[in-house]
Amino acid sequence: MPLSGRSASAVRQFEEDAMDWSAICASDEVAACTTRAVTLGAARLVVWRDGEGDIHVWDDRCPHRGDPLSGGSVNGGLLTCPSHGWRFDVNGQQVRMLTVASPRCMSANDATVYPACEREGLIWACVTTPA
Ligand code: FES
Numbered sequence: 001m002p003l004s005g006r007s008a009s010a011v012r013q014f015e016e017d018a019m020d021w022s023a024i025c026a027s028d029e030v031a032a033c034t035t036r037a038v039t040l041g042a043a044r045l046v047v048w049r050d051g052e053g054d055i056h057v058w059d060d061r062c063p064h065r066g067d068p069l070s071g072g073s074v075n076g077g078l079l080t081c082p083s084h085g086w087r088f089d090v091n092g093q094q095v096r097m098l099t100v101a102s103p104r105c106m107s108a109n110d111a112t113v114y115p116a117c118e119r120e121g122l123i124w125a126c127v128t129t130p131a
Contacts, residue, residue, distance in 0.1 A: 019115065019126040027118050030055065035079070037070035043127050045114075046070040050077045050090055057125035058092060059112035069111065079111075092131075 024038045025047060035048040037060055046060040046069045056079075060068045067083040074080075078095065080087045087095045092111035113131045117124050 020128045021124045021126050023122040024057065024125050025123050027055075027121050027123055030123065033074040033076075035070045035072055035074060037068065040125075040127055044068070045125070045127065046072075046079075047116075047123055047125075048072075048074055048079055050074060052077065054090065055116050055118055055123055056090060057114045057116035057123070057127070059114075061112070062086060063094070063109050063111060 022040055024040055024045065025036065030036050030047050030049045032049050032053055033051055035046055038045045038047050038057075044060040046058050048056050048058075048069075050056065051074070058069065058079075060070045062069050062081040062083065064081065064084055064086050067081060069079060069081055069088075071082040072080050073082070077090045078087045086109070088111045089095050092113035094109040094111075115126045115131050
Protein backbone atom coordinates (compact mmCIF):
# COMPACT_ATOMS: atom_id res chain seq x y z
CA MET A 1 0.00 0.00 0.00
CA PRO A 2 1.43 3.44 -0.83
CA LEU A 3 2.20 5.75 2.10
CA SER A 4 -0.45 8.22 0.93
CA GLY A 5 -3.17 5.66 1.66
CA ARG A 6 -2.09 5.01 5.26
CA SER A 7 -3.17 6.69 8.45
CA ALA A 8 -1.00 9.44 9.89
CA SER A 9 0.13 7.14 12.71
CA ALA A 10 1.07 4.38 10.25
CA VAL A 11 3.08 6.85 8.18
CA ARG A 12 4.79 8.16 11.34
CA GLN A 13 5.62 4.60 12.41
CA PHE A 14 7.04 3.88 8.97
CA GLU A 15 9.19 7.00 9.15
CA GLU A 16 10.38 6.07 12.66
CA ASP A 17 11.26 2.56 11.55
CA ALA A 18 13.22 3.98 8.62
CA MET A 19 15.40 6.13 10.86
CA ASP A 20 18.51 4.91 12.57
CA TRP A 21 17.44 4.49 16.19
CA SER A 22 19.88 3.54 18.94
CA ALA A 23 19.21 2.53 22.53
CA ILE A 24 21.25 4.98 24.59
CA CYS A 25 20.39 4.14 28.21
CA ALA A 26 17.76 2.63 30.45
CA SER A 27 14.67 4.70 31.18
CA ASP A 28 15.15 4.40 34.93
CA GLU A 29 18.61 5.97 34.67
CA VAL A 30 17.04 9.39 34.00
CA ALA A 31 14.68 10.54 36.73
CA ALA A 32 12.27 13.44 36.35
CA CYS A 33 13.98 16.84 36.23
CA THR A 34 17.47 15.36 35.86
CA THR A 35 20.13 15.14 33.16
CA ARG A 36 22.56 12.42 32.19
CA ALA A 37 25.59 12.48 29.90
CA VAL A 38 25.72 9.64 27.37
CA THR A 39 28.29 8.81 24.71
CA LEU A 40 27.15 7.09 21.53
CA GLY A 41 30.11 6.50 19.22
CA ALA A 42 31.65 9.93 18.68
CA ALA A 43 28.48 11.72 19.79
CA ARG A 44 28.32 13.31 23.23
CA LEU A 45 24.68 13.54 24.24
CA VAL A 46 22.66 14.92 27.11
CA VAL A 47 19.55 12.96 28.00
CA TRP A 48 17.12 14.82 30.20
CA ARG A 49 13.63 14.32 31.50
CA ASP A 50 11.33 17.30 31.96
CA GLY A 51 8.82 17.88 34.73
CA GLU A 52 6.09 16.20 32.68
CA GLY A 53 8.19 13.04 32.43
CA ASP A 54 9.00 13.44 28.74
CA ILE A 55 12.47 12.47 27.58
CA HIS A 56 14.80 14.64 25.45
CA VAL A 57 18.09 13.84 23.72
CA TRP A 58 20.32 16.68 22.54
CA ASP A 59 23.94 17.32 21.69
CA ASP A 60 25.75 17.74 24.99
CA ARG A 61 27.04 21.07 23.79
CA CYS A 62 25.64 24.44 24.69
CA PRO A 63 25.29 26.66 21.60
CA HIS A 64 26.75 29.57 23.59
CA ARG A 65 30.33 28.40 24.18
CA GLY A 66 30.10 24.64 23.83
CA ASP A 67 30.08 23.67 27.48
CA PRO A 68 28.26 20.45 28.43
CA LEU A 69 24.55 20.86 29.03
CA SER A 70 24.56 17.59 30.99
CA GLY A 71 25.80 19.50 34.03
CA GLY A 72 22.79 21.78 33.85
CA SER A 73 19.59 21.88 35.82
CA VAL A 74 16.02 21.13 34.83
CA ASN A 75 13.11 23.21 36.01
CA GLY A 76 9.80 22.03 34.57
CA GLY A 77 10.25 22.26 30.81
CA LEU A 78 13.49 24.22 30.82
CA LEU A 79 17.10 23.02 30.78
CA THR A 80 19.57 25.60 32.08
CA CYS A 81 23.24 25.51 31.08
CA PRO A 82 25.47 25.53 34.18
CA SER A 83 28.08 27.87 32.71
CA HIS A 84 26.28 31.14 31.96
CA GLY A 85 22.64 30.32 32.58
CA TRP A 86 21.27 30.12 29.06
CA ARG A 87 17.92 28.34 29.20
CA PHE A 88 16.33 26.12 26.57
CA ASP A 89 12.76 24.91 26.23
CA VAL A 90 11.81 21.31 25.35
CA ASN A 91 12.22 22.11 21.64
CA GLY A 92 15.82 23.23 22.18
CA GLN A 93 14.94 26.87 21.63
CA GLN A 94 16.80 29.34 23.74
CA VAL A 95 14.52 31.28 26.06
CA ARG A 96 15.59 34.75 27.06
CA MET A 97 15.42 36.10 30.54
CA LEU A 98 12.25 38.06 31.30
CA THR A 99 14.26 41.28 31.53
CA VAL A 100 15.06 41.12 27.80
CA ALA A 101 12.46 42.56 25.42
CA SER A 102 12.50 39.75 22.85
CA PRO A 103 11.18 36.39 24.08
CA ARG A 104 13.44 34.47 21.69
CA CYS A 105 17.00 34.61 20.46
CA MET A 106 18.24 33.71 17.01
CA SER A 107 17.76 30.07 16.02
CA ALA A 108 21.57 29.78 15.82
CA ASN A 109 21.42 29.87 19.61
CA ASP A 110 19.18 26.80 19.79
CA ALA A 111 20.35 23.41 21.02
CA THR A 112 20.68 20.48 18.60
CA VAL A 113 17.73 18.19 19.30
CA TYR A 114 17.32 14.57 18.19
CA PRO A 115 14.16 12.46 17.91
CA ALA A 116 13.81 10.42 21.09
CA CYS A 117 11.36 7.98 22.61
CA GLU A 118 11.04 5.34 25.30
CA ARG A 119 10.21 1.73 24.54
CA GLU A 120 10.58 -1.43 26.61
CA GLY A 121 12.42 0.30 29.44
CA LEU A 122 14.99 1.92 27.19
CA ILE A 123 15.55 5.44 25.86
CA TRP A 124 16.06 5.51 22.11
CA ALA A 125 17.35 8.31 19.92
CA CYS A 126 18.05 8.92 16.27
CA VAL A 127 21.26 10.92 16.45
CA THR A 128 21.80 11.02 12.69
CA THR A 129 18.66 13.08 12.19
CA PRO A 130 18.28 16.28 14.20
CA ALA A 131 14.60 16.99 14.93
S1 FES B 1 28.29 27.82 27.63
FE1 FES B 1 26.19 27.51 28.09
S2 FES B 1 25.47 29.45 28.66
FE2 FES B 1 27.54 29.77 28.16
